[in-house]
Amino acid sequence: MQEDKWTYKPFSAHMDEQGNIYARGAQDMKSVGIQYLEAIRWLMSKGVTLRRTLHVTFVPDEEIGGKDGMAVFVKTNLFKNLNVCFALDEGMASETDVFALYYGERSIWQVMFYCPGHTGHGSLLLENTPGEKVAYLLKKIYEFRKTQQDKLTDNPDMTLGDVTTVNVTKLNGGVQNNVIPPEFTFVMDSRIALSVDLQKYEEMLNRWCQEAGQGVHFKVDKKQMHIPATKLDATNPFWMAFKEVTDRLGLKLKPQVFPGGTDSRYLRAVGIPALGFSPINNTPILLHDNDEFLNRCTFVRGIRYYCDILQQVAEVEERSG
Incomplete structure (x- = not known):
């Protein structure tokens, strides 16, 4: 990123007349982090009670491999005591109306x-x-x-x-x-x-x-050795719940292997299914690029998607016996 290559200051979060918000991290990943928090705040404001507990983690060093972040965190008793059964992580913007859905990594x-x-x-x-x-x-x-x-x-x-x-x-x-x-x-x-x-x-x-x-x-x-991908079939009730709600919302998904690396690999390595999904479509892919932006309507619509998605996956019944 070069500041002099930006139309607006990269940390100003300037919104133009078309509602495009220009900011470093508008696509990767400040937007998604805020969307999760806003969705949870909305659920709490409506008095929604979920079967499962939602945990939100913000850990360091993902951009340099996560070895001092999630890689360490998943090995701690603090993490193990959370009893995590499923995780949602970042995805990527899509230039078409189809959303990318990531279930594994190279x-x-x-x-x-x-x-x-x-x-x-x-x-x-x-x-x-x-x-x-x-x-x-x-x-x-x-x-x-x-x-x-x-x-x-x-x-x-x-x-x-x-x-x-x-x-x-x-x-x-x-x-x-x-x-x-x-x-x-x-x-x-x-x-x-893989x-x-x-x-x-x-x-x-x-x-x-x-x-x-x-x-x-x-x-x-x-x-890195191969880490098994998250299963996208009936053996994974969290995937079934995710697919059910996205189908209901009319979202077109393209399941694929993530081309880069995310913290999901450390979750999958300890047996936790993880999906990478960012509710960003019909948007130029500009992560880490100059003039990175996200349209206001896309951002707000993504919060609504997460409200429904979080409710659905957090209502999955315990089936381990």
Whole structure:
């Protein structure tokens, strides 16, 4: 976000004549947090009594992986004593009239490749140089990336969460323009689809390194294993309740795997079903972007949706016996 790229001050929450509210977090995620609180306040004002208790959590560090936030919180006695059975988390805006409904997440692997080799003067044609090894790995990475792009192109029903994304995000090495460095390193950010066998994926990375040349290896800085997705069938009464109320409201849902990462993965990892849903449709996707905005009518309508959704899922009967 660059403040000088905004039409209005990013923390002013300016509303224009069309009712568009411009603010950092208007879509991700101040809006949804406030909508939950407003929906709960409305239910309390009407004297609504629910079968289950609603807990609202605001925890830190979600944007940097949540390792000091939800990842820690779910392991505490405080959290365990809440006896949580189901969770609602953030979703994403939709540019159409269909709402995105997220039931799972890809595994995040941040891979550091190490490419050592012969160092020497830049005027020479040495063998076994680090740059050649980097070039080979980049070729393999972007060939693989193209296969995933082709999957999306060939099947319009697939979404980004159904494929594996790989992107080179950092390159390091060298201090002088005329000296071949002893090593190059680079980082590949990888979000691995739930359909991918992680052992075979790691074997593929090892094979690339062996083919690239002597001494090439990798280390995974962030290596998440697959976490089972939340079931969207009759075995999950909370999903059935959620679907019942959204059907009644006439909301069109597109269930999919979230392309990024949210705190839901830590809830699912301890066996708690979680759905990611933001009541934002017919809106340009501008999370983390300049001129992020949300229309006033969309915001207020989302509060009404949450009023109905929270009542429905909080009335699910205890069936554990």
